[in-house]
Amino acid sequence: MDNMMNFFKPMEKSLEFYQKLFSGMQMPGKDAEFNFFKPFEMGMEAYKDFFSKMQGMEKFMGFFQPMEQGLASYKDFCSRMEGFEDMRKCFLPVEQGMETFSEYLRMHGEGDFSIPYKDFYSSFIKVYEETVGKVVKVPTVGPARQAFEKYLKSVDASIKFFGASLDFYFKLQKPWMESMEEVGLKARKILSENPEDLDSFKELYDLIVSTYEERFQELFKTDAFGRTLENMLSMSLDFQKTYEEMAEEFLKHTPITTKADMDDVYKELYNIKKKMREQSKIIKQLEEKLEERSASGK
Amino acid sequence: MKEKKSTQEKVEEVRDLLFRAQERMVKGWEVLSGPMDVGVGQTPHEVVLQEDKAQLLHYTPLREDYSRVPTLIIYALVNRYYMLDLQQDRSMVRNLLGAGLDLYLLDWGYPSKADRYITLDDYINHYMDEVIDFIRKRNKVQKVNLMGICQGGTFCTIYSTLHPEKIRNLVTVVSPIDFNTREGMLNLWSRFMNVEKLVDTYGNVPGDFLNFGFLLLNPIRLMFHKYVEFMENIDDENFVTNFVRMEKWIFDSPDQAGEAFKEFISKFYQKNQLIKGELEIGGKHVDLRNITMPLLNVFAEHDNLVPPECSRPLTDLVSSQDKKMISFPTGHIGIFVGGKSQKQVCPQIAEWLLSRSSEELISEGVVPEKPKRVAKKGKTGAKK
Numbered sequence: 001m002d003n004m005m006n007f008f009k010p011m012e013k014s015l016e017f018y019q020k021l022f023s024g025m026q027m028p029g030k031d032a033e034f035n036f037f038k039p040f041e042m043g044m045e046a047y048k049d050f051f052s053k054m055q056g057m058e059k060f061m062g063f064f065q066p067m068e069q070g071l072a073s074y075k076d077f078c079s080r081m082e083g084f085e086d087m088r089k090c091f092l093p094v095e096q097g098m099e100t101f102s103e104y105l106r107m108h109g110e111g112d113f114s115i116p117y118k119d120f121y122s123s124f125i126k127v128y129e130e131t132v133g134k135v136v137k138v139p140t141v142g143p144a145r146q147a148f149e150k151y152l153k154s155v156d157a158s159i160k161f162f163g164a165s166l167d168f169y170f171k172l173q174k175p176w177m178e179s180m181e182e183v184g185l186k187a188r189k190i191l192s193e194n195p196e197d198l199d200s201f202k203e204l205y206d207l208i209v210s211t212y213e214e215r216f217q218e219l220f221k222t223d224a225f226g227r228t229l230e231n232m233l234s235m236s237l238d239f240q241k242t243y244e245e246m247a248e249e250f251l252k253h254t255p256i257t258t259k260a261d262m263d264d265v266y267k268e269l270y271n272i273k274k275k276m277r278e279q280s281k282i283i284k285q286l287e288e289k290l291e292e293r294s295a296s297g298k
Numbered sequence: 299m300k301e302k303k304s305t306q307e308k309v310e311e312v313r314d315l316l317f318r319a320q321e322r323m324v325k326g327w328e329v330l331s332g333p334m335d336v337g338v339g340q341t342p343h344e345v346v347l348q349e350d351k352a353q354l355l356h357y358t359p360l361r362e363d364y365s366r367v368p369t370l371i372i373y374a375l376v377n378r379y380y381m382l383d384l385q386q387d388r389s390m391v392r393n394l395l396g397a398g399l400d401l402y403l404l405d406w407g408y409p410s411k412a413d414r415y416i417t418l419d420d421y422i423n424h425y426m427d428e429v430i431d432f433i434r435k436r437n438k439v440q441k442v443n444l445m446g447i448c449q450g451g452t453f454c455t456i457y458s459t460l461h462p463e464k465i466r467n468l469v470t471v472v473s474p475i476d477f478n479t480r481e482g483m484l485n486l487w488s489r490f491m492n493v494e495k496l497v498d499t500y501g502n503v504p505g506d507f508l509n510f511g512f513l514l515l516n517p518i519r520l521m522f523h524k525y526v527e528f529m530e531n532i533d534d535e536n537f538v539t540n541f542v543r544m545e546k547w548i549f550d551s552p553d554q555a556g557e558a559f560k561e562f563i564s565k566f567y568q569k570n571q572l573i574k575g576e577l578e579i580g581g582k583h584v585d586l587r588n589i590t591m592p593l594l595n596v597f598a599e600h601d602n603l604v605p606p607e608c609s610r611p612l613t614d615l616v617s618s619q620d621k622k623m624i625s626f627p628t629g630h631i632g633i634f635v636g637g638k639s640q641k642q643v644c645p646q647i648a649e650w651l652l653s654r655s656s657e658e659l660i661s662e663g664v665v666p667e668k669p670k671r672v673a674k675k676g677k678t679g680a681k682k
């Protein structure tokens with residue numbers, strides 16, 4: 001963990017630098033109250049709360065420190081700007097979204113999985129569509145319009161895929177956490193009853209496997225999981241397709257054959273083969289008839 | 299009440315445990331890095347017909363008095379046929395040959411991108427039909443026995459409704475017919491799949507994509523527990539060899555020809571057309587009532603890929619007078635490779651087929667010649 005944290009050292013240093021730089025500047029409205037970062041803070045608190053409930057996770061919480069520092073210095077910087085409240089309106093959906101996510105995380109930390117899994121994805125998409133989604137759908141102009149549109153489509157698809165993946169992994173979290181809790185309770189019982197016997201570890205292992213298996217099977221058999229799986233697959237396919245289209249857009253100016261070109265060739269090949277088979281069958285039948293005729297001497 | 303162990307005893311126990319683990323690791327390394335025989339599909343055979351990627355294999359009969367009515371095995375498009383001939387002591391093929399059957403097997407091969415437009419009509423009415431005509435001509439018989447495994451059984455059922463005049467007996471093994479069940483997760487997940495988009499994006503559906511789906515059926519056992527067991531038995535050469543061989547088969551998944559995959563998911567898993575009598579293949583209506591030949595419907599009671607509910611209904615839907623259903627207390631793969639299955643499944647299938655393969659010679663007045671034994675030593679086409 002220490003090595004991991006060293007990775008963030010340069011970031012901390014640069015944050016310190018910017019903090020000092022901006023705090024030294026004389027800005028209008030320095031003391032204005034600004035709550036834009038409230039949801040971020042709430043989310044962070046919820047995360048900390050969640051992790052702090054897990055044994056041995058206290059040290060891990062240090063991981064969030066640079067991020068918190070970054071947010072604090074950014075907030076400090078923004079609080080010195082006048083008229084930021086108007087601009088804040090543009091980000092209201094993000095704020096609301098962040099509040100929702102913070103709430104989800106808080107519930108997650110408390111072991112309540114019901115609400116976040118029910119509408120996480122739709123909430124994510126709503127926030128996205130009202131913010132970045134609007135930007136990527138702005139009509140493009142100019143000679144590179146077509147290529148740029150494809151690029152934006154690919155960005156749009158990648159974000160939706162990201163949301164669908166989160167939804168999928170969140171769904172897996174529920175049985176995972178429930179199994180962990182169940183195993184913990186049962187394991188304590190097994191080991192307290194028979195702490196001397198090393199075989200009880202085998203029993204513990206079997207318990208882990210069967211509990212996790214049972215919980216996951218329960219989830220997998222639901223229509224809701226089927227839909228989530230399909231949604232993730234569908235979004236990943238959209239992303240792959242838009243990415244390929246973008247790649248083809250760039251490749252069309254090069255002497256390189258693209259997937260679309262090859263697909264045309266494959267289709268033609270298939271049709272030719274099929275026609276050839278039909279012709280061969282007819283020829284074979286005719287040959288057989290001829291043989292029959294010559295055999296009968298007609 | 300157990301006697302309490304002293305600290306010294308506990309330390310010694312842990313030390314022994316660690317020592318044993320270390321010993322196992324060393325031996326395991328020796329086994330894995332040593333010469334391992336993981337060859338599969340080694341029963342002697344030769345390729346007697348090739349069309350595009352598909353190959354027809356003919357196995358060298360093991361008995362002089364083998365049946366004169368040839369039996370053609372059709373395997374699924376998913377995974378490879380050599381599951382039926384994984385190793386000498388777990389080979390369905392070898393057991394059927396040993397019982398006196400004359401065996402052919404259609405190997406679909408590995409579809410390439412150029413095969414993405416192949417349809418179910420091509421698979422059933424072209425490749426299967428060509429192969430069956432070839433065998434009929436080669437063995438000089440009017441009809442052949444048809445045995446379908448898993449998806450291959452669905453194909454065989456369809457073929458038998460469209461060309462009943464060429465089929466003597468039909469055997470379906472763990473074959474899905476009724477896709478409307480909540481028991482199989484594949485059935486459930488496929489219902490939501492946007493297969494149009496999948497094929498439109500991928501072309502051919504990658505084998506790895508299907509593997510991911512199979513692993514997801516039971517992630518804890520298939521991605522974790524299985525390998526823990528492997529490590530536990532790593533010093534057992536026999537176990538390791540079998541494990542590696544099975545891993546080779548599991549992850550040897552051909553890509554699926556796009557159009558055929560689309561049709562299979564849409565017409566079977568999503569619309570369940572076969573059982574509803576709404577299925578059309580190559581413009582021809584598929585009516586299960588056209589099946590009048592003897593039918594043997596075999597399924598596994600603990601099958602989570604093709605649950606028994608998917609296989610059972612076939613028996614009631616055909617017009618055959620002579621029909622039988624057998625189930626075995628095993629799973630989808632266990633039915634082919636399980637020790638008990640080898641002793642029960644193959645003999646019962648062989649006996650059923652043999653007892654129905656001699657009548658034809660009398661009723662049709664045809665006395666076919668025995669096919670020449672053409673396999674040469676060393677030319678087995680075995681997979682390494």
